[in-house]
Amino acid sequence: MSHRIPFNKPGVAGNESRYLAEAIARGHISGDGEFTRKCSAFFEQELGLQKALLTTSCTHALEMAALLLKLQPGDEVILPSFTFVSTANAFVLRGARPVFIDIRPDTLNLDEQQLERLLSPRTRAIVPVHYAGVGCEMDVILDIAKRHDIAVVEDNAHGLFGKFRGKYLGTLGCLAAHSFHETKNFTCGEGGALFINDARYAERAEIIREKGTNRTQFFRGQVDKYTWVDLGSSYLPSELLAAFLYAQLEAREQIQSKRRRIWEYYRQHLAEWAEQHDVRRPFVPETCEHPFHMFYLLAPSLEFRQALIAHLKARGILSVFHYLPLHLSAMGKSFGGKSGDCPVSETISDRLLRLPFYNDLSEADQARVVEAIQEFHG
């Protein structure tokens, strides 16, 4: 059936069509034009970054990170089992072995207390995923990484504009990957960005993103011809995507205030029902400011979660589960993953339910979602 209240609708901020027309009129629609520069400058200024490079997806930003770290077959990368496949795939593509770490039951972020146990002489990187934009315990993670000379690559697909202890997520690891897929707060359909917080990676990042050539330096007039100098691929998005994205970034305050309202509404109006039914709402530690990316419920059991999805579906409301633990996927098992390795990820995956959440979700529709949930008693 077609859902009356979908799970997601890509947001349109207002100036997208105008900026697309401007890019077309300017006659430059391939990558790295005026709008790409505007988006990069926006991130660099707003977040105080050294360098932001737009990419074609978060997946590609993660692949760039794996190339930048020069990962080799046999190297190990520690990442949560409870994440999207790209967090692992980007590193596995370079021959690295994913070492799956379980998550904390409160924030659903990687359990930093288990990190030391999983380190080995081959560990080259830790990839914290800020689930739902709530920051991982970065102090502990960065301290361990520093002591063992390991890179930290933030998978910040959910967390743009979130903060940990007052610092923006995406500025804490040496590299950080972002997503502008249509489910994200800010979108251009498919897109991403790599934030570079360690100057050592800046020059090679430009080369890797430009098919392994020094074309970016050529355009800046730093070399008189460009050529193949390193590994690389085509990771830079077209100006059309950057034009669309810039319209969204410009509307940062407006988009974030809409999302704050939606998130707070769910939190407040579902409090009593959640309490009565042993359902948990998202937990945000005092150290974190989150960017209102998603609202989830943690049901007491898989059966309860499935019945609630069906109950909402029957009322034209689409709610969805999230990641299946990677260590139990076909690929994860090929790396030795087995049931019981990450028990928290396994139970959370069974019980988590995401509610409709998009910039233009009206209060009337949201009230319908809340009422439908309140009618459900397990």
Ligand SMILES: Cc1ncc(COP(=O)(O)O)c(C=O)c1O
């Ligand atoms: C944690 C995480 N990392 C990476 C990605 C991949 O993002 P993209 O679709 O931009 O490649 C996703 C997708 O939503 C994600 O949830």
